[in-house]
Amino acid sequence: MKRLVDNFTKYRFLLVELVKKDIKLKYRSSVLGFLWTMLEPLLTMIVLTIVFENMFERKIPNFPVYVLCGRLLYSYFSNGTKLALKSIRRNSSMIRKVYVPKYMYPLASALSGYITFLISLIVLVVVGIVQDVKPTWYLLQAVFPLATILVMTVGLGFILATLDVFFRDMEYLWGVLLMLIMYMSAIFYDPTNLLATPKGIIIRLNPLYGIITNFRNAIFGEPMNVKYFAYTASLSVIMLVVGVIMFYRKQDKFVLYV
Amino acid sequence: MDKNTVLKVDNVSVRFNLTDEKVDSAKEYLIKFLKRELRYKEFWALRNVSFDIKRGQRVGILGLNGAGKSTLLKVIAGVLKATEGKVVTKGRIVPLLELGAGFDKQYTGAENIYLYGAMLGYPKSFLKEKFDEIVEFSELGNFINVPLKNYSSGMKARLGFSIATIVEPDILILDEVLSVGDAKFRKKSEKKIKDMFDKGITVLFVSHSLAQVRSLCDRAVILEKGQVIAQGDSKTVCDLYQEKLNK
Numbered sequence: 001m002k003r004l005v006d007n008f009t010k011y012r013f014l015l016v017e018l019v020k021k022d023i024k025l026k027y028r029s030s031v032l033g034f035l036w037t038m039l040e041p042l043l044t045m046i047v048l049t050i051v052f053e054n055m056f057e058r059k060i061p062n063f064p065v066y067v068l069c070g071r072l073l074y075s076y077f078s079n080g081t082k083l084a085l086k087s088i089r090r091n092s093s094m095i096r097k098v099y100v101p102k103y104m105y106p107l108a109s110a111l112s113g114y115i116t117f118l119i120s121l122i123v124l125v126v127v128g129i130v131q132d133v134k135p136t137w138y139l140l141q142a143v144f145p146l147a148t149i150l151v152m153t154v155g156l157g158f159i160l161a162t163l164d165v166f167f168r169d170m171e172y173l174w175g176v177l178l179m180l181i182m183y184m185s186a187i188f189y190d191p192t193n194l195l196a197t198p199k200g201i202i203i204r205l206n207p208l209y210g211i212i213t214n215f216r217n218a219i220f221g222e223p224m225n226v227k228y229f230a231y232t233a234s235l236s237v238i239m240l241v242v243g244v245i246m247f248y249r250k251q252d253k254f255v256l257y258v
Numbered sequence: 259m260d261k262n263t264v265l266k267v268d269n270v271s272v273r274f275n276l277t278d279e280k281v282d283s284a285k286e287y288l289i290k291f292l293k294r295e296l297r298y299k300e301f302w303a304l305r306n307v308s309f310d311i312k313r314g315q316r317v318g319i320l321g322l323n324g325a326g327k328s329t330l331l332k333v334i335a336g337v338l339k340a341t342e343g344k345v346v347t348k349g350r351i352v353p354l355l356e357l358g359a360g361f362d363k364q365y366t367g368a369e370n371i372y373l374y375g376a377m378l379g380y381p382k383s384f385l386k387e388k389f390d391e392i393v394e395f396s397e398l399g400n401f402i403n404v405p406l407k408n409y410s411s412g413m414k415a416r417l418g419f420s421i422a423t424i425v426e427p428d429i430l431i432l433d434e435v436l437s438v439g440d441a442k443f444r445k446k447s448e449k450k451i452k453d454m455f456d457k458g459i460t461v462l463f464v465s466h467s468l469a470q471v472r473s474l475c476d477r478a479v480i481l482e483k484g485q486v487i488a489q490g491d492s493k494t495v496c497d498l499y500q501e502k503l504n505k
């Protein structure tokens with residue numbers, strides 16, 4: 001344990017550097033650069049609002065804010081896990097040549113995604129003000145879903161990064177699963193009717209749905225759904241533990257496969 | 259471990275699994291697994307390698323291509339994990355294995371100083387302090403603010419060398435790197451390494467040049483097909499190696 005802490009202290013500057021690198025390089029080649037972090041969810045929100053308010057009869061109040069909450073959280077989850085999944089193979093040339101604690105790579109991916117995500121929340125604030133969503137004390141409860149999704153992304157990141165070293169197909173498989181998760185997360189529809197049917201279980205089991213719901217509750221000034229929180233939080237801790245153990249067990253083999 | 263021993267290689271073996279064909283996808287893997295066709299060809303790149311290095315010793319490693327020299331140095335540097343046996347080290351190791359392996363080609367030279375420095379475990383404050391010295395030694399001048407993709411391989415090697423050697427290591431590991439950059443830089447880097455040698459640091463050194471090993475090292479080890487076949491004082495071992503080559 002002490003060795004682990006010492007090792008982390010020695011390399012924590014590397015973690016900062018890797019996170020910085022991910023963020024810097026992502027925007028370096030684009031003209032609008034960092035503005036995209038905010039522009040992209042904003043544009044998606046506008047498109048979804050136009051499509052859904054015209055094609056379907058409008059039922060969800062504050063639809064732009066509703067959509068944005070789901071979409072921002074899902075994007076982080078999807079981008080963070082995808083980046084972490086590829087992190088070991090993406091850095092294979094370094095892994096083969098320099099000693100670095102390997103968990104730095106997936107961890108940095110999950111963290112750099114999180115930082116851009118937190119910055120993109122500015123869009124939510126602006127749209128919330130424009131849409132006249134009044135902040136309440138419940139807003140503070142947003143930290144629970146925000147922490148849960150981070151733990152889950154890091155945990156899954158470790159699991160996926162490990163699997164990806166041994167099975168190249170992981171990337172595509174995960175892409176398909178992510179799509180399923182997206183449709184089961186009620187990002188742009190109201191799941192109330194569906195939840196009342198037996199099929200609703202699929203949505204309830206999807207941890208991302210619980211996280212998004214609690215985030216929306218915090219934004220719209222409603223109390224947290226404690227059941228959802230308990231479920232998603234324990235699931236994400238389990239994923240983290242499983243991920244760390246898997247990664248730790250297999251990491252010495254990475255260099256032979258990447 | 260003896261107080262003066264700074265590096266102990268204890269019965270180290272390294273096995274690589276060479277699959278006949280590359281199994282890349284889960285489907286292939288599954289099919290082969292079910293058909294029990296997953297046969298690995300085992301290949302031992304190192305077999306029961308043992309030796310100690312005492313503080314201040316300079317040890318040359320000799321051996322033909324494929325003898326396992328680089329593999330051994332990678333195990334010592336911590337990049338590869340030994341399949342069996344272990345390596346114990348004391349103090350700061352600076353491995354000059356593949357210079358600039360941690361570089362990102364979209365990053366500028368300056369940004370890479372911090373990135374690569376961080377990979378070698380140097381703190382930021384230290385790198386800030388040494389920044390000018392690194393740039394100066396690398397002789398990159400204004401190129402330091404240009405993305406690395408526009409560098410020649412010599413320039414990259416120069417930058418890598420300048421960053422890696424900015425600290426004084428307790429143990430320096432060199433893998434055929436005394437030949438980076440152009441003739442002028444080569445002289446300069448050789449001088450820097452010689453200076454370190456003169457300060458009495460411990461050195462582990464792989465070179466193809468017997469002459470270099472003779473002049474720089476006081477001990478030598480011969481590796482053949484992953485096994486140590488001779489070790490001892492540099493002159494005796496070099497003579498032995500020369501004899502083997504002539505045969």
Ligand SMILES: Nc1ncnc2c1ncn2[C@@H]1O[C@H](COP(=O)(O)OP(=O)(O)O)[C@@H](O)[C@H]1O
Nearest residue numbers: 256274303321322323324325326327328329330
């Ligand atoms: N990652 C690897 N996978 C499989 N075989 C390897 C790997 N790395 C090295 N080898 C094999 O191990 C042997 C020793 O290689 P190396 O240590 O690079 O030799 P040297 O540096 O003495 O020329 C070689 O036969 C090489 O093909």
Ligand SMILES: [Mg+2]
Nearest residue numbers: 327328329433
């Ligand atoms: Mg070699």
